[in-house]
Amino acid sequence: MNTGETFDVVVVGSGAAGAMTALRAAENGLSVLIIEKAHKFGGTSATSGGVMWIPNHGLGESNEDSREQVMDYLASVTSGPVNPEKLNAYVDQAPEMAYYLKASGVELIPAAWPDYFPDKPGARADRSVVCPTYDGRRLGDDRYSLMREQFNRFKLFNRYAMDLTETFSLMMQNKGWRRVAANVIRRYWMDRSTRKVSHRDRRFTQGAALIGAVYEQVFKRGVQLRMETKLEHLVIDAGGKVTGVEVSNFGRKYTITAQHGVVLGSGGFEWNQELRDRFYPVPGLTRYSSTPEDGNRGEGLIAAEKLGAATEHTGEGWWIPTMTLPMPKSSNFHEIHQAAFDVGRPWSVCVNRKGVRFVDEATGYDSFGQAMVQDQIATGANCPCWLVFDAKFRAKFSAGGLMPWAHTPEHKVPADWWDHYIFRADTIEALATKIKVPVDALRTTVSNMNGYAKTGVDPEFGRGSNIYDQFFGDPTVSPNPNLGPIDKAPFYAVPINNGDLGTKGGIKTDARARVIDLQGKPIAGLYAAGNASGNPFGDCYPGAGATIGPAMTFGYIAANDIAERAGNQLSGKQPS
Numbered sequence: 001m002n003t004g005e006t007f008d009v010v011v012v013g014s015g016a017a018g019a020m021t022a023l024r025a026a027e028n029g030l031s032v033l034i035i036e037k038a039h040k041f042g043g044t045s046a047t048s049g050g051v052m053w054i055p056n057h058g059l060g061e062s063n064e065d066s067r068e069q070v071m072d073y074l075a076s077v078t079s080g081p082v083n084p085e086k087l088n089a090y091v092d093q094a095p096e097m098a099y100y101l102k103a104s105g106v107e108l109i110p111a112a113w114p115d116y117f118p119d120k121p122g123a124r125a126d127r128s129v130v131c132p133t134y135d136g137r138r139l140g141d142d143r144y145s146l147m148r149e150q151f152n153r154f155k156l157f158n159r160y161a162m163d164l165t166e167t168f169s170l171m172m173q174n175k176g177w178r179r180v181a182a183n184v185i186r187r188y189w190m191d192r193s194t195r196k197v198s199h200r201d202r203r204f205t206q207g208a209a210l211i212g213a214v215y216e217q218v219f220k221r222g223v224q225l226r227m228e229t230k231l232e233h234l235v236i237d238a239g240g241k242v243t244g245v246e247v248s249n250f251g252r253k254y255t256i257t258a259q260h261g262v263v264l265g266s267g268g269f270e271w272n273q274e275l276r277d278r279f280y281p282v283p284g285l286t287r288y289s290s291t292p293e294d295g296n297r298g299e300g301l302i303a304a305e306k307l308g309a310a311t312e313h314t315g316e317g318w319w320i321p322t323m324t325l326p327m328p329k330s331s332n333f334h335e336i337h338q339a340a341f342d343v344g345r346p347w348s349v350c351v352n353r354k355g356v357r358f359v360d361e362a363t364g365y366d367s368f369g370q371a372m373v374q375d376q377i378a379t380g381a382n383c384p385c386w387l388v389f390d391a392k393f394r395a396k397f398s399a400g401g402l403m404p405w406a407h408t409p410e411h412k413v414p415a416d417w418w419d420h421y422i423f424r425a426d427t428i429e430a431l432a433t434k435i436k437v438p439v440d441a442l443r444t445t446v447s448n449m450n451g452y453a454k455t456g457v458d459p460e461f462g463r464g465s466n467i468y469d470q471f472f473g474d475p476t477v478s479p480n481p482n483l484g485p486i487d488k489a490p491f492y493a494v495p496i497n498n499g500d501l502g503t504k505g506g507i508k509t510d511a512r513a514r515v516i517d518l519q520g521k522p523i524a525g526l527y528a529a530g531n532a533s534g535n536p537f538g539d540c541y542p543g544a545g546a547t548i549g550p551a552m553t554f555g556y557i558a559a560n561d562i563a564e565r566a567g568n569q570l571s572g573k574q575p576s
């Protein structure tokens with residue numbers, strides 16, 4: 001059915017890529033519709049940490065980064081086929097995008113976060129940018145509860161919003177953490193006017209702060225957002241140019257015309273088992289993903305492939321180790337927990353199912369996932385692997401969803417979790433037997449780790465030897481904040497999956513975010529950004545925010561390209 005509806009631009013997906021595309025396109029004077037298949041908008045982006053990797057961002061007072069340093073760094077960390085034009089476009093336009101975002105009314109602040117390969121040339125610790133806490137009710141009471149909420153574990157007790165500083169303070173039980181927790185809870189209950197209308201904290205933090213603040217500007221510029229509206233097919237004219245979308249909404253199908261472009265910001269394919277099986281060397285299950293359940297199923301990619309689009313970098317996810325636990329107070333549901341920083345804490349070690357280490361556990365979570373995949377290929381005994389720790393770790397740190405003693409003492413752990421989700425034994429040998437890992441191998445690994453804890457040097461993988469590792473170590477532990485002897489009973493193990501934050505590859509795009517076909521030519525009228533498209537770094541995750549940074553940047557680039565072509569069309573100029 002053709003309803004006769006026409007917009008200049010139709011954006012598919014309401015996450016970071018879609019929101020930024022819409023904002024910039026509207027700024028450029030184009031009429032914009034965002035279609036979103038979910039009943040909530042904001043995508044994975046709204047649930048995320050909201051960190052953007054914007055090298056050479058120029059924000060803050062003492063930013064001495066330079067284009068040369070950024071290129072040095074990227075040259076040393078990216079491997080495999082990377083499109084240099086696309087990489088250059090990112091490096092040049094990410095700061096421009098951030099500048100525009102700020103000028104449009106979205107506050108941005110630099111965050112101290114070491115690049116993920118801190119020993120490589122050009123690495124720095126000031127390239128990540130975040131949004132300060134945002135008052136969600138600014139979106140209006142009809143909208144603020146319709147935006148996806150943060151990832152459960154980024155909230156205190158799954159309810160109270162925390163910013164990154166509060167999260168880290170509680171995670172590490174830093175001095176004064178109890179006061180921090182009390183303030184977070186007090187603020188929520190003191191907000192009586194909001195408590196009357198919603199359980200939702202009006203304090204939008206992390207990804208919700210970013211997406212909330214962007215949507216305030218998106219709505220101000222007259223962009224329409226239509227939820228529960230799913231892209232089914234792309235519509236083309238006789239010349240093969242994309243001219244619109246066919247969508248479904250509660251079973252009704254209709255088409256919408258896009259005069260100047262369709263932008264796919266529909267996320268990756270992490271919830272599509274078939275595409276995982278097709279693309280990944282070690283597939284893993286959809287439910288290992290920490291993105292919103294059954295959300296991104298690669299529908300943009302499937303629609304684009306039907307028009308002959310090529311794909312790139314599809315062999316990898318944005319890996320992050322995850323574990324699974326039953327959801328509190330919800331029968332028959334399981335919750336995915338990230339264990340990104342837990343795996344590198346002192347008094348612990350990660351082993352494959354042969355009881356052997358395979359990585360510097362404190363490395364960036366994406367590199368950790370890559371090591372899991374490589375070890376699975378080499379040994380067939382990874383994915384899942386095991387995080388093994390002792391009573392000291394248990395007292396202080398979380399292990400995926402198992403919170404530290406102060407929050408979840410032993411008697412509060414549901415009885416059915418033991419030896420199903422979390423394994424416990426009085427000796428390392430008994431633990432090895434329980435988790436079916438060779439006893440001698442695990443004993444040797446733990447004994448080696450205990451030796452490394454004494455010297456502070458991990459000769460196998462260099463755990464704790466760089467500032468990234470140390471950033472997430474325990475500064476009270478010496479000589480190495482990431483290494484402590486695993487020697488205090490009881491001993492524990494939790495299974496760790498090769499989870500993800502989304503997929504790294506997708507539809508092939510060029511430096512202008514145009515979708516490229518199998519012959520290497522752009523498909524007229526079709527663009528992609530964010531995880532719907534191949535990322536600019538190939539298989540690499542250079543720093544915190546390196547998925548949302550490009551998503552926003554290529555959304556911005558797509559909107560500018562569409563506007564330029566639309567202007568050219570109006571003025572009769574030949575598009576470049």
Ligand SMILES: Cc1cc2nc3c(=O)[nH]c(=O)nc-3n(C[C@H](O)[C@H](O)[C@H](O)COP(=O)(O)OP(=O)(O)OC[C@H]3O[C@@H](n4cnc5c(N)ncnc54)[C@H](O)[C@@H]3O)c2cc1C
Pocket residue numbers: 012013014015016017018035036037038041042043044045046047048049050051052053151229230231232265266267268290291292295296297298299300318500501502529530531532544545546547548549551
């Ligand atoms: C807990 C967590 C924390 C994270 N923290 C960070 C971080 O701090 N920094 C960082 O860079 N990355 C982070 N990530 C990863 C990051 O969130 C994602 O890579 C990023 O948000 C992807 O943005 P996107 O716009 O491409 O997709 P999304 O934000 O997932 O948006 C895609 C949208 O498209 C919609 N959609 C899909 N198919 C269709 C269809 N057929 N029709 C209509 N709509 C459709 C989806 O419903 C969704 O709303 C985190 C991820 C998680 C899970």
